[in-house]
Amino acid sequence: MVAGRGTRRRRSGGQETSRRSLGSFGLRPGKTPSTARRGRAGRSDLGWRPGPGIRSHAVGHVGLSLVAGPETRYPLDGVRAQHRPGPQQPARHARLAHPDQQPAGRVPRQPAGIAAGELSGERKRAVPDRRYGGRWRQVVAAGRWWPATAGGPGPVGRNHRVDAVGVVHVDRRRPTTGPVRGQFPGSGRVVAGVADRWRACCCGASGDDRLSHRFSLHLADPAGHPDGDRPGGGRLAGVAAGSRCHRGSAVQTTLLEVLMIEFEVPALLLLGLPLGWAYWQWFRVSGATGWLRAGLLGLLVVALAGPRWDIGGDGLDVILVVDRSRSVSAENQAAAVELIADLENTRGAGDRLAVVTLGGEPRVEQELSHDKTLGGEFARVIDPDGSDLAASLTTSLNLVDPRRPARVLVLSDGESNGSDPLSAARRAREAGVPIDFRLFERLRVGDAAVEAVRLPMAVAPREPFQFSVWIASDGERSGTVRVLRDGELLAKTSRRFRSGRNRLLFRDILESGGVHRYSVELETANDPVVENNRGSGVVRVEAGPRLLLLTGDGKGGNLLRALQAADLPVDLARAAAHPLTLDALDGYRAVIIENTPADDLGRLKMARLAQYVEELGGGLLLTGGERSFGQGGYFKSPLDDVLPVSMELREEHRKLRVAMAIVLDRSGSMAVPVAGGKTKMDLANLGTAECVRLLSRSDKVSVIAVDSSPHVIQPLIEVTDPAAIASRALKIESMGGGIFVYEALVAAGKELGKAGDYSTRHILLFSDAADSEQPGNYKQLLENFEKGEITVSVIGLGTETDPDAELLKDIARRGRGNIMFSTDPQELPRLFAQDTISVARNTFIKKDGESQAEGIAGAFQPGVRLLGDLGEEAFPRSDGYNLCYIKPDATTVVASEDEYQAPWSAAWYRGLGRAVAITLEVDGKFSGEFGRWDGYADFLVTHTRWLLSGAGELDEVFVEMIREGQDAVVRVELDPERAAAYRLAPPRVLVIPPGRERQEPLEPDLAWTGPNSLEARVRLARTGTYRTLVRGPDRQFARGPVVTLPYSPEFVPRIDLPSGGEVLAEVALISEGRQRTDVTEIYADPPRSSQRVSLLPWLFVASMVVLVMEIAGRRLNLWSRSGERFTRSATGKVVAPSRPKPAWRSRRGSSPVSADRPADPSPARVVASADTVEPSTPDRPAAADVFRQAKSRARRRLK
Structure with a gap:
């Protein structure tokens, strides 16, 4: 191959390679840009400052070098690069080759006998330029170009046609319907196509393309010289290819920028010039009628050009799906946060970004927005024990604005355990929203797991049974299996596991009724995933009611x-x-x-x-x-x-009046949150409110909050308005510090000293058992309380082994009250109520002796x-x-x-x-x-x-539940002879989920799968044992089987299942997406244009309105009447408007109207003022004179 100027030859491994110096691109050898950044007007992102005259809007983000290598095909539709790598050849490259007549959308092969230069590098983002009518789809390559003319170097203007030998033709005035080509003098290299700054760059074939260029280049320096003496050196700095660019003009570009309006055939707008001139010369009419006709003509010209309104606006919508399940490592989740930051920082003015997190259920972290709102942290809580990719994709598609182009980008390992994501991919394809992905690889090599524990659903007492344990292994390995029943070791064995599934059999006999749990533990060396090394199952022994x-x-x-x-x-x-x-x-x-x-x-x-x-x-x-x-x-x-x-206290059964002081610890430890979104202080406040509600209207109560000093929230008062007192108690907040016990008891004693003749006086002290400070001389104080018949009870938040527990117990003992400890803050309302009931009255009634x-x-x-x-x-x-x-x-x-x-x-x-x-x-x-x-x-x-006898069994119902991944399938079989009774009212299925706290039962919808069978699917959201129960009529029910989820579905072995990468690749293939290594280039790859609405219907309506107005104005004399009203209001005198006279009549050379012409038979004019001067008008001939003159002319013609 003949190398151009600035090249050098070298031979490596018998392969001759021609490499252009990277200095011609302003780069140091061996170093190329690695991060794509959006270009801005006035600078290039190739690492060099442009010289005078360089239009850097045509420069894309490319780091490339000129090489020679095997033939290549490079698709321009944004799917992927295809190549045949040879020795010492870069992995990805594009060719500037002869534009043979090949299918549109690809650079054709190099024909025989023609040498061609090749450009290698990664595809990067193109610079958006509204002057070209949209965004380029992607940057393909970059190289150098030496402009030349017959007379030597010279400028190339936007309207100039360069017609010298070996120079690429540039002509914006003539539409190009095929590839434009030319050859550099002396270099033997071929350029596939060139367009000037006003011509659209269109490569590929999509529905909205107007040109059929297969490859296009932009001149970065129209005033360059072949010798490269001037800055810029006439080099071609960018090559762009895309399907969203259209032919346009300066007029169309301005409308696009301002009104987002474009035209299908903008050249037809030029018809307005000759049509306007003809109307002005020959058909012009003065007044409102003339303006209406001119407007109608303009509307018709605009309609011919095919105007369309871009209602989607500029830019691309990207919906990011981020996997936050347990299967994604912490490193990959941190990398996902960085990728989100990169996407937020590199988007353009019109681009929008949304974030959806992937877990057991999808969560929308950020709606589509132009702003950077995520801030590097996720705010929504998800279920990490699931990966419902299908639901996340559906949620993402629901965020798409159909008027704008959009892409979905998935950052995940692809190991979905929800429903099939391919249905969501098909929906995305129908909506024109490709699904791209960035794969987070997951290490599973050498994993061994307990896949399943197969137990019978129920057995009888002392009935021998057999159960199996399935071990899944990635390769051959040794391990130890331990089987436990109800926590006690039942069997232990060491085995050699082969690759795949391995089955182990065990036997057992059970005597006691109820449910018995079996646990399996697997021990292997160097297991990368230990979370799935355990399994469990349960079996029920039907021993009758007990x-x-x-x-x-x-x-x-x-x-x-x-x-x-x-x-x-x-x-x-x-x-x-x-x-x-x-x-x-x-x-x-x-x-x-x-x-x-x-x-x-x-x-x-x-x-x-x-x-x-x-x-x-x-x-x-x-x-x-x-x-x-x-x-x-x-x-x-x-x-x-x-x-x-x-068990409430009723007013009519009270015999003693009670004065009660409630002392609450509001130290810093009370601000700790607990379950339900409340704090310890909130629950103590609820307990106080419950105490107030239990007291009668004749009782008295005081509420005191204590930290380092006492604060009387409610002075001692009769409980005539318990709601108001409870409301004040509920507003107490933790203020920090500790609780000073002595000062708290003193303040409570002072309040009870105001009780008067109340015989029952009681103090309820609530304090942290690990943070009760400054007891002072509490013993002497409690002795004084005993003399005044004041009792003291204590509720300690903590255990009896906490540091200050002994102090609290001593206070309750000396105060002759109750002492209660609890580590569960949610118990506080019950404990407050319990102490109030014990003080207010003795609810255990004893006989009177x-x-x-x-x-x-x-x-x-x-x-x-x-x-x-x-x-x-x-x-x-x-x-x-x-x-x-x-x-x-x-x-x-x-x-x-x-x-x-x-x-x-x-x-x-x-x-x-x-x-x-x-x-x-x-x-x-x-x-x-x-x-x-x-x-x-x-x-x-x-x-x-x-x-x-409460359990009414449903003998005609058989229930079965099988676990499939993270779902449980419940099947109900009905007795065929009794199934008709359930046609109108099918049985109901309740699934009781596991949990330390009580969980609400799940009630899936049963669907008929046969004449006598129903089925429902339930998502297993947490690990543990799930129970089923079928409800029938008349309070009858049947307990169904029990299924267990031993570990998170994220760690289930994927034997016989496609890998996560294969799942994502199939989703991308169906939706016409792709795998991305550089996610920031997604903004340069819109799948389609934004939605455009044709303005022809609106123009038709406007034309009809104008036409009706013009006809009505002439026929009904609307403009004359409006002129009369205007004249009357301005001068006080009505002046008849002159009849409009077409301009073409005035140019026929007809003689002026004679003076003896009769007057126009128009309505009489009323003179409003004597001093008003009327314009002089020639008298028109009478009607009889007109007929007499016509007869005379006829006789003369007959003669």
Whole structure:
């Protein structure tokens, strides 16, 4: 190949390569620009300052060198570069070659016998230039060009046609319908095409192209010289190719910049010049009619040019989908943030960027905006245990403005575990929105995982069964598998795993009923992903209905013996020790709590018990005593809503007035947030408000907030307006510092000193068990309180082992009050209420030794049945009971016959389950005659059997649940003989998700998949055990199978599944997107033009309006009348307007009208003023004279 000026030859490995000096591009050898930046007018991004006359608007971001190599095809449609790499050849290159007649959109192959230069480098962004009607699609290459003419070097103007030998033809006046080509003198190189500054650059073939150039170059220096003496050296600095550029002119460019209006055939606008001149010369009419006709002519000319309005505006919309799931490493997530910053910093004035985060559910971090609003941090909380790529793409497409071009860019590893993303890709293709991607590679080589634990759904007691464990491995390796049942080791084995799936079999026998959990642990060396090295599953043992009895000390008594004597299967446990998880409760049909305080259970256990009753159809029985119901702290607990009785304080049953001072710690530790978006201070305020609501109108209360000093929020006042007092308490905020205990107690004592004759005075101190400071001489203070009959209770936030716990316990002991500790801030409202109830009145009613020596009487309520008659004999007396009130919809079985008429036994349905409250102490010193009654056992057993009968089984329903990735598929099969009953009212499926806190059940929509089958799909949003339950008519339900999600779906092995890169590549292929290494170049690659609306309908309407106005003005004489009104208003005299005379008549040479012409028979003129001077008008001939003259002319012609 013949090298041009400034080249040098070298031979490497037998391959001759011609390389142009990089200095001709203003670059140092071996160094090219690596980051694409948008160019600006007046400078180039090639690393050099342009010389005089250089129009750098045609310069793209390119770092290139001239080489020779194998033949290449370079597509100009923005998809990808295709090449055949040879020895020592750059990986990506483009060719300046002879423009043979090849399919549009590609640079053709080099024909035989013609040498060609090749340019290598990465495609970068083009500089937008509105003078060319839009944005270039991409920059292809850059090189040098030596202009020459027949007479030597000379300038190339925009209207000048260079017609010398070997020079590329440039002529904007003649549209070019094919490739323009030329050859550099003496170099043997061929240039594919050149366009001047006013001609559009169009390469490729799309629907909105008006030219068919296959390759185009822009002259960067029209005044260059071949010898390169002048700055710039006549070098060609940029090559652009795109499908959004159109032919245009200066007129069209101005309209485009100002009004965003362009024309399909702008040259037709030139018709306005001859048409306007002809109208002015021969058809011009004065007045409004003339203007209307001129306007109509202009509208028609504009309509011929095909005007279109670009309603989308300039620029490109980019919707960025960022993967924030667990499978993406922290390094890749940090890289994603940097890429977002690069995209925000490199976008142009018209470009917009939106950010959607990819997780279990998509979250829109930033709407489409011109502003930089993300700030490098994500604000939305996502579920990292999922990658629903399809939902994220759908959300992104919903953000697209159909009037503007848009692209979606995905930054992800592509390992989606949601629905199929290809449907979203097809929708994107229909919308004309390509989906590009930047792949985040994920290391999985050498991974071994527990893929599944296959267990039977249910077995009978002592029934042998077999289960399998599936291990997935990337390659051959050794490992150890440990199998645990309910936390205890069942088996351990070492195996050699082959590549792929490996199956291990185990056997077991179970005796106790309920759900049993099996866990599998895998240990292998050098495992890159340890999160998936565990698995779990559950199996249910169908052992029939069973009871769980919870007591405070874990010891049985009369109640346990009565249940066992009735052959009811019952398990005894200590309330504080039993876990009371849904797994542990699954084997029981009912739970009995015997005289156990709520503190032994705690809020979480009580919440799970409530869920067990309401959502799983279990039964609950709570018995009375001094440590139960309101006295035991069940008021405002999670079980309060489940029980058929209420435990509030009622005004009519109060006997003592109470003065109470509530002292709250508002130190800095109270500002710590807790679940639900609240702080510890907020929950303490809620507890205070609950205390106020429990007090009567005759009680008094004071609220004090304490940090380093006391602050009286509410002075001691009667509770006549509890809502106002509660409102002030709810506004207390943490102010920092610690709590000074001594000053707090002193301030509370001063407030209670204002109580007067109130006999019950009480202080409730709430403090942090780890931050209670400055106790001072509290012992002497509490001795003074005892003399003044003031009691002190303490609620400590923390545990009994905290540093200041002993101080708080000593204060409560010396103050003769209660001491309560809790590490759960959400327990505070219940603890506040519990202490208030214990002080305001004793809710455990004891017999009066004088009037009720034999006990308190009670009686069965007439007509009440549980599982039969409860007997007609008199109900025995009792020595004590918990004062409660029956709730609406609940049934009273036994009631007291004292002044309270309180329920002793009540029952009701709650959710899917049943609940019973027996307010009597069934086994203790207050049982009285009831504990010695002959019908004692039958009474308790009858209530228990009613609870056990609560589950109405659906024998005609079979439920199956299978896990598929992060989804669970629930299938319901109906008995064909009974399926007709469910046609109009299909059964409902409830899925109980796992969680430490109580979770709301999921209720998917069942869809008919056959005559007797239904199916639903549920997303497993968190790890753990999921339970199913099918509800039918008449309170019937069936417990379905249990499925577990042992670890995040992000770490599920992808055996037999396409890799993430393959998924993204297929999505991009369907949507006509591409993989991007440099994401910033996406702005230079719009998939289509912004939406353009044709203005022809509007021009047609405007033309019709103008035409109607012109005709109406002439026919109805509108303009004459409006002229008369205008003249009358201006001069006070009406002057007849002159009749418009066409200009062409005045040029025919006709003689002027004679003086004896009769006057125009127009309406009489009224002279408004005598001094008004009328314009002189020649008299017109009368009508008879006109006819007489016509006859004379006719006779003369006949002669």
